[in-house]
Amino acid sequence: xxxxxxxxFIKLWNNRASKILIISYFVLLTSIALVAAIKFDIGPIQFHxxxxxxxxxxxxxxxxxxxxxxxxxxLAIVIVSMMANEYSNKTIKQNLIDGLSKKEFILSKFLTVIxxxxxxxxxxFGVSMILGLxxxxxxxxxxxxxxxxxxxxxxxxxxxxxxxxxxxxxxVKRSAFALGFLILWAxxxxxxxxxxxxxxxxxxxxxxxxxxxxxxATARLIEEPFSRLNAVKSVANQIGEEFSFDYxxxxxxxxxxxxxxxxxxxxxxxxxxxxxx
Amino acid sequence: xxxxLTVNNLTKKFGYLTAVKDLSFSIEKGNVYGIxxxxxxxxxxxxxxxxxxxxxxxxGFSWFDGNTSTHDALKKVGAIIERPNFYPYMTALQNLKLVxxxxxxxxxxxxxxxxxxxxxxxxxxxxxxxxxxxxxxLAIASALLNDPEILILDExxxxxxxxxxxxxxxxxxxxxxxxxxxxxxxxxxxxxxxVCSHVVILRKGEKLYSGRVDGMLASHGFFxxxxxxxxxxxxxxxxxxxxxxxxxxxGLITAFLERExxxxxxxxxxxxxGIVLSHLVKRKESLEEQxxxxxxxxxxxxxxx
Numbered sequence: 001x002x003x004x005x006x007x008x009f010i011k012l013w014n015n016r017a018s019k020i021l022i023i024s025y026f027v028l029l030t031s032i033a034l035v036a037a038i039k040f041d042i043g044p045i046q047f048h049x050x051x052x053x054x055x056x057x058x059x060x061x062x063x064x065x066x067x068x069x070x071x072x073x074x075l076a077i078v079i080v081s082m083m084a085n086e087y088s089n090k091t092i093k094q095n096l097i098d099g100l101s102k103k104e105f106i107l108s109k110f111l112t113v114i115x116x117x118x119x120x121x122x123x124x125f126g127v128s129m130i131l132g133l134x135x136x137x138x139x140x141x142x143x144x145x146x147x148x149x150x151x152x153x154x155x156x157x158x159x160x161x162x163x164x165x166x167x168x169x170x171x172v173k174r175s176a177f178a179l180g181f182l183i184l185w186a187x188x189x190x191x192x193x194x195x196x197x198x199x200x201x202x203x204x205x206x207x208x209x210x211x212x213x214x215x216x217a218t219a220r221l222i223e224e225p226f227s228r229l230n231a232v233k234s235v236a237n238q239i240g241e242e243f244s245f246d247y248x249x250x251x252x253x254x255x256x257x258x259x260x261x262x263x264x265x266x267x268x269x270x271x272x273x274x275x276x277x
Numbered sequence: 278x279x280x281x282l283t284v285n286n287l288t289k290k291f292g293y294l295t296a297v298k299d300l301s302f303s304i305e306k307g308n309v310y311g312i313x314x315x316x317x318x319x320x321x322x323x324x325x326x327x328x329x330x331x332x333x334x335x336x337g338f339s340w341f342d343g344n345t346s347t348h349d350a351l352k353k354v355g356a357i358i359e360r361p362n363f364y365p366y367m368t369a370l371q372n373l374k375l376v377x378x379x380x381x382x383x384x385x386x387x388x389x390x391x392x393x394x395x396x397x398x399x400x401x402x403x404x405x406x407x408x409x410x411x412x413x414x415l416a417i418a419s420a421l422l423n424d425p426e427i428l429i430l431d432e433x434x435x436x437x438x439x440x441x442x443x444x445x446x447x448x449x450x451x452x453x454x455x456x457x458x459x460x461x462x463x464x465x466x467x468x469x470x471x472v473c474s475h476v477v478i479l480r481k482g483e484k485l486y487s488g489r490v491d492g493m494l495a496s497h498g499f500f501x502x503x504x505x506x507x508x509x510x511x512x513x514x515x516x517x518x519x520x521x522x523x524x525x526x527x528g529l530i531t532a533f534l535e536r537e538x539x540x541x542x543x544x545x546x547x548x549x550x551g552i553v554l555s556h557l558v559k560r561k562e563s564l565e566e567q568x569x570x571x572x573x574x575x576x577x578x579x580x581x582x
Contacts, residue, residue, distance in 0.1 A: 003378060010375045014367045094362040097328045098379045098419075101348035276291075277330040 004108035005115065007100075011082065012112070018078050025074040029123050032068055033131055053229060055135035058147035062225040062247065064128040065154035068120075069222065072158055075116055076165045080178045083109060083169025093277045106269045109166055117158035121151055153221040153249040160218045160257040160264075167264040170271055189213045214264075217256040223247050279306040281427050281458055282327060283343070286336035289322050289482075296322040298482040299336070304427070304460060309453050311473035311490070312462040313568065319482040320462040321359060324431050328356055341426075352380050355420030356429040361412040365405035369396060369415055372404055373422060380423045390418040394448055410441030417448055427458040434468065446471070466565045478571055485571045491561075497534035500543060503556030504530075510552050517546075529556070 012018045038049040054063050086092035095105060132144065165182065172178040189210065197206035210216050227236070228247060282304040289297040297319040304310055312320045325331035327338050329347045340350030363372045373387045391397045394414035399407070407415065413433060420428060430449070434442040449472060453459055463469050469476060470490065477487040504510050507530065514520045514532050524531045540559045547554060562570070 003381070007375060007378050010367075010371065010378065011364060014364070014371050016366065089364060090360070090362040091364055093330050093358070095379060096330050096348070097351060097356045097358065098376055099348050099352035099354075099381075100379050101346070102329075104348070274332070276325070276332060 001111065004104060005111050008082075008108050008112045012078070015082075015085075018082065021074050021078050025071055025078075025120075026123060028071045028074070029068050029120065030127055032064055033127060035067075050135045053137070055131050057132050057136045057138050057144045059225070059228065060128050060132045060136065061147050061150040062222070062228070064124055064131075065150045066222045066225050068124050069154060069157060072120075072161055075120075075158075075162065076182070077175075077179065079113065079116070079162050079165045080169045080182070081175040082112070083166055084173055084175035084178055087170075087173040088175075090277075096277070102272050103269065106265065106272060109268075110163070110265050113159060113162040113166060116162060117155050120158055121155040124154060125151055149249045150222060153254070156254060156257050156261075157218045157221045160214070160261045163261045163264040164214055164218075167268045170268045186215050189215055211253070212256055214260045217253065217260060221249060221253050221257060280304070280341075281306050282338065282340055282460075284323070284327065284336075284338045287323065287326060287333055287338060288335045289319070289326060289331065290334045296482050297326070300479070300482070300484050301336075302477050302484065302487045304458065306426070306458050307456060308475050309459045309473045310461065311469035311476040312460065312479060313464070313466065313469050313476055314479035315464055315572070317481075318464075318479040320464075320479060321431055322482075323479070324356070324358055324429060324460075324462055328354075328358065328429070330358075352382075352423060353426045354429060355423065355425035355427070356431075357413070357416040357420050357433060358429075358431040359435075361416035363404045363412070363415065363419075366403060368401050368403055369407075369418075370400045372415070373419055376419045377422050382423045386422055386424070390421050391415075393421070393451070394418045395444070408441075410437050410444065413437065413441070413445060414448070417445070421452070425457065427460060428452060429460045429462075431462045432464070433461070434463075434465070466568055470565075478568065480572050497537050498559055498561040499531055499533045500540070501556065501558040501560065502530045502532060502554055503528060504552055504554050506552055509550075510547070513547065513550055513552060 012022070035049055035054070038047075040047040053059065086095070092105065096102065100108075129144075133139065136144075138144075165178075168178040168181055169175065172181055192213070193206055193210040193216075196209060197203040200206075201209070211220055223246070225247070280303055284300060284302050287297055287300045288295065300319070300323060312323065314320050322331055326333045327340075329351060340347060341353070364375070367375070369391065370387065373391070374384055377384050377387065388397060388400075391400050394417050396411060396414055396418065399411065404412070404415070417430075417433070433449070434445050437445065446468070449459065449461070453472065459472070461469065461472060473490055475488065476490050478485040502510060507525070507528065510530060511523065511525070514523050514530070519534060519536050519538050520532045521535045522533045540557055544554065544557060
């Protein structure tokens with residue numbers, strides 16, 4: 001396992017574009033701390049975002065995992081191109097000839113995906129912890145360490161999404177086209193959802209079916225946190241709206257994402273095995 | 278003798294096209310083998326199959342004693358196919374470090390191999406800055422990193438300038454002299470003739486011949502004869518069952534032998550029958566002639582270069 005990770009590390013770290021993207025990604029993860037600096041002070045209106053409760057434990061776990069997950073696109077580019085470049089440089093052929101088995105090849109990519117997800121999770125945990133300790137109104141250990149399932153969801157969300165990217169890289173073989181396909185797929189999911197709800201089943205059923213699609217499934221792991229904010233809630237109350245969303249991470253959502261991850265990784269392996277290089 | 282590679286009834290179809298047809302041969306340790314055939318005869322496909330990058334349609338192959346998995350066996354093999362494939366953004370040194378990780382060998386041999394192929398001074402240049410000849414030499418260095426039991430080369434001099442071709446051949450000879458088994462696929466006859474002791478000849482995916490280079494046609498050679506009394510000579514040759522085909526061209530008679538006969542014996546017999554020769558040469562076919570004969574015998578459109 002260490003050998004496979006070392007192999008991948010040499011390939012990635014010596015590639016300037018990948019290196020810059022990876023570094024930017026982690027800088028952006030840290031940059032969520034800058035949200036704390038958002039402050040308006042216009043005469044009577046005083047607004048300090050950090051004081052609005054977004055950094056309160058345990059809400060911060062939800063808020064930060066949701067917001068930082070947006071940056072995953074940077075790593076998606078790295079992952080798609082690390083796979084597709086093996087095809088365009090024909091180095092995948094040379095790797096296999098040099099004695100890497102097809103299983104090891106896929107495993108080395110999957111391990112990289114896991115590592116990216118794991119490091120991101122640890123990173124987000126660290127940044128949120130520091131921000132929380134500075135700005136949170138509650139500092140009891142029992143409150144700090146509650147709702148940590150958002151971190152697990154974050155990890156699985158990244159693993160699932162990156163596995164999809166990995167599969168697209170192998171399937172399409174060209175990084176630009178693979179990224180295009182990713183965007184296309186996101187639209188296709190919405191189209192199918194719209195079509196189902198409009199013509200075939202009720203909107204509620206359509207919504208349920210949509211939850212089984214790969215991109216929607218990874219997205220649903222962590223629901224949007226904004227309507228949970230007190231400020232937003234009170235505004236909504238004033239205009240007579242009542243939010244009653246379900247923000248929790250559900251076991252079946254986790255199961256769907258795990259299933260997709262398994263399908264993508266196994267399909268990548270099956271494709272590689274079947275194809276002549 | 279120790280067998281390194283056995284190929285059994287290998288067949289590969291690409292759709293309706295059969296690239297390799299029921300091919301069997303084996304490779305023994307210590308010899309230099311050539312796979313010879315015109316472009317598109319299935320050389321690269323065959324190598325691709327035994328190197329685990331192309332799936333066979335039917336038939337199989339086994340490395341060494343047949344008990345090692347293909348990818349483990351490949352760690353004891355050095356192979357270069359078609360074009361040199363490396364990470365363009367990495368230097369020669371970084372690329373070779375990666376290869377030694379894959380092959381699970383130490384990194385202590387990298388400098389030595391780079392020196393062997395004459396790239397030691399350029400080891401810190403990025404791969405994409407290399408000329409084709411340098412890329413090909415780096416590929417050889419990479420294939421030698423594990424001191425392989427067998428070195429497989431697919432058209433190693435393809436596309437190189439004369440100087441590059443010469444450099445590559447010198448390196449191959451050096452490696453062969455160290456006792457490494459070599460399998461060289463080529464469409465260049467003189468390349469195979471110069472380097473190889475054994476040859477497998479392919480045409481349209483079918484094996485036409487496999488065995489020693491000098492025993493290719495099981496040929497006994499041929500006589501080139503010239504005399505003033507051609508009529509008599511032709512008659513003599515027709516009646517003598519040592520000879521097969523006889524050709525006459527510009528007064529020069531070429532008689533192919535069916536069984537061994539030396540020039541002295543023929544001269545004696547002809548003289549005794551009253552035929553005096555003005556020209557008598559016994560020759561063996563060159564590899565090129567043998568190759569053409571072989572490929573033409575099975576069909577007419579054999580392409581050679």
